Amino acid sequence: MMDELRDIHGLSDISWLPLADGWLVLLGLSSLLMFFLMYHFFLYYQRRSRWQWSAYQEWQALDPATATDTIQLQQRLQALATLLKRIAIQRYGREKCAGLNGKAWLEWLNTYDPQGFNWQIQGQGLQTYLYSPPQQIDLTTYKAEVTVIYHAVRAWIEV
Incomplete structure (x- = not known):
């Protein structure tokens, strides 16, 4: 059992x-x-x-250090201004910034800049140098100011 x-x-x-x-x-x-x-x-x-990536490549081609004369520097500044406007439209939309120009554009850039760059003071070249006659511009001062703007535009690409 x-x-x-x-x-x-x-x-x-x-x-x-x-x-x-x-x-x-x-x-x-x-x-x-x-x-x-x-x-x-x-x-x-x-x-x-x-x-x-496309904006970064375009930005690299606009280096003011390689400009040889005032006219070429003005053309690069114009291209930088156009690039900056395209980046702002891409980031914030056409309605917010596409129609801005002059002081309103610089104020808007000042408000939305990712690095806190003072566009109203240091970015004045976007208004003054673009339309000045090349003969009245000092190349060394002009190149230094465009270089500052050039580096400020890079901050808009990277953020």
Whole structure:
């Protein structure tokens, strides 16, 4: 009679699968949501990095240190002003800054500048030098002021 007795076996572990249908639907929907969010984040990052890279390459080509005369320096300053406007539109939208010019543009730049650059004082060259006759401009002073603006534009690209 003792030979017929056996040990007591415990219950087997409860399996995680198969889950109930509601849990499977919830798992599928959350997976789709995660894929959707990752895809849109990837597209946003790719679009942003593409325009930043393009702006950075354009900015490098406008280095005032390589300008040989006042006319070439004025052309680079004009291109820097255009690049800065395009970057501002890309970052903040056309409605906020596309129509601004003159003092209003410098005030707006002063307000939104990522590095705290004082455009109303140090960025005056965007207004004065662009339309001045090249014969009336001192090249060394002009080049120094354009270089300051050149480096301030880089801060807009990198942020």
